[in-house]
Structures are given as C-alpha cells and as structure tokens.
Amino acid sequence: MKRIxxxxxxxxxxxxxxxxxxxxxxxxxATLEPRSGSQVRGMVTFTQxxxxxxxxxxxxxxxxxxxxxxxxxxxxDCSDAKGMSTGGHFNPRNHKHSGPYEPERHxxxxxxxxxxxxxxxxxxxVVGGISVSKDKPDGIIGRAVIVHMDTDDLxxxxxxxxxxxxxxxxxx
Numbered sequence: 001m002k003r004i005x006x007x008x009x010x011x012x013x014x015x016x017x018x019x020x021x022x023x024x025x026x027x028x029x030a031t032l033e034p035r036s037g038s039q040v041r042g043m044v045t046f047t048q049x050x051x052x053x054x055x056x057x058x059x060x061x062x063x064x065x066x067x068x069x070x071x072x073x074x075x076x077d078c079s080d081a082k083g084m085s086t087g088g089h090f091n092p093r094n095h096k097h098s099g100p101y102e103p104e105r106h107x108x109x110x111x112x113x114x115x116x117x118x119x120x121x122x123x124x125x126v127v128g129g130i131s132v133s134k135d136k137p138d139g140i141i142g143r144a145v146i147v148h149m150d151t152d153d154l155x156x157x158x159x160x161x162x163x164x165x166x167x168x169x170x171x172x
Contacts, residue, residue: 024048026132030145030169035083038062038166040147044123046140046171048132054140056110057124060147060167063115069148069162070123072108072130076142076170083165086144088158090130092137099154100127107138109160112152145169 025048032042044058073086080086089097090108098105107129113121133139150163 028132028141028171030171032060032145032147032167032169033078034062034166035078035081035168036149036164036166038149039119040167042121042147042167042169044145044169046130046132049126052128052131053126054128054130054132055124055126058122060113060115060121060123061119063113063119063121063147063166065115065117065119067112067114067151068121068166069146069150069152069160070110070113071106071146071148071152071160071162072110072140072171073144073146074108076144078144078168078170083144083146083168086146086165086168090140090143091158093129097155097157097160100125102154105129106158107140108143109152109154111154113147140171143171145171 027047029045039062042060047055049055072090075087077085089106091106095104100111115121134141147167148162152160152162
C-alpha cells in the first residue's frame with residue numbers, strides 16, 4: 001500500500017513540475033532567395049527554445065560587406081520582385097520600431113546581420129516576443145523573412161531606415 005501511495009505522489013510531483021514551464025520544441029525554416037536584382041540568399045531556422053524564447057540560426061551569402069537589416073515581415077508572400085508583397089514588419093503588439101532586445105519593439109525586429117569581406121553572414125541568437133507557431137498572435141509560421149540592403153538604425157519607425165529588400169523567404 002505504501003508503495004502505491006509513494007508512486008502516486010511521485011507521479012503527481014513530476015506532473016506538477018512539468019506544468020507551466022513545459023513547451024514543445026518545434027522548428028520552422030525559411031529559404032531566402034534574391035530580390036531587387038541582388039545575389040543575396042540564405043537559410044534561417046527558428047527553434048522554440050523555451051516558453052518565451054526562440055533561437056534564430058542561419059547563414060547568408062551574396063551581400064556587400066557590413067551590417068544589413070534583418071526582419072520578419074507580416075505576410076508570407078515573396079512573389080514581388082522587390083519583396084514588397086511581404087508588407088511591413090511583423091508587429092502584433094503595435095509597438096514602434098527598435099532593436100531585438102528592447103522591451104517595446106516590432107516582434108519582427110531582429111536587428112542586423114553582419115556580412116564579411118566575402119559577402120557571408122551567420123547568425124545564432126535567441127530572442128523573445130515571437131513564437132514558432134501559426135496559431136498564436138506572435139506566431140511566425142507563414143510570415144516572411146527579409147534581408148535589407150542597408151543597416152537597420154534600430155530607431156527610425158517603422159522601417160529602421162534599412163533600405164530595399166534584397167532577399168526573401170517564407171517561414172515554414
């Protein structure tokens with residue numbers, strides 16, 4: 001009898017510990033293709049790394065050296081030759097544009113990629129304010145990722161003054 005009670009208590013504790021902190025580790029990927037006559041392309045993966053944290057990891061090529069704006073846009077439509085069919089930055093909370101670690105920012109504000117002398121960039125960071133979901137208000141599946149022509153100044157609303165859209169991919 002003691003053994004059955006102890007097993008039931010342990011099962012209850014284990015279930016309780018898995019409660020609020022529980023999340024499902026899911027991933028979504030976007031393959032970015034050139035837009036606006038550029039040669040920029042890349043691949044980025046978004047992985048739910050915690051209940052409110054997403055890991056962003058990817059590699060890109062074909063851009064000029066320097067920092068270039070990197071955003072999630074509201075519409076998953078890369079059909080326009082200049083990437084304009086993606087709409088504006090993903091902004092479900094109606095905040096002003098800012099950097100990726102500011103408390104009030106567009107959910108899609110991911111900052112800048114840094115391209116080297118050979119035109120390559122890699123990213124691997126975590127960010128809050130988004131989820132790897134299609135059904136949640138902050139969900140990014142079905143939206144587009146854009147690499148811009150210029151540096152995002154992390155201030156100017158609504159675009160960060162990041163210039164044209166040179167690569168686009170839908171998050172799937």
